[in-house]
Amino acid sequence: AKCHPFFTGKQHILDIQGRVDRFKKRYAKAETAAASAEAAKSR
Numbered sequence: 001a002k003c004h005p006f007f008t009g010k011q012h013i014l015d016i017q018g019r020v021d022r023f024k025k026r027y028a029k030a031e032t033a034a035a036s037a038e039a040a041k042s043r
Contacts, residue, residue, distance in 0.1 A: 005011045 002008070
């Protein structure tokens with residue numbers, strides 16, 4: 001189809017890297033919280 005972005009050359013490039021960084025940051029916070037909770041539990 002002539003109106004599809006691939007054929008018209010009007011494709012949008014998404015910033016996937018920013019999303020990955022946000023996920024890693026969130027996961028790191030959850031991981032450290034879980035580790036500290038486990039350490040407190042074992043005391």
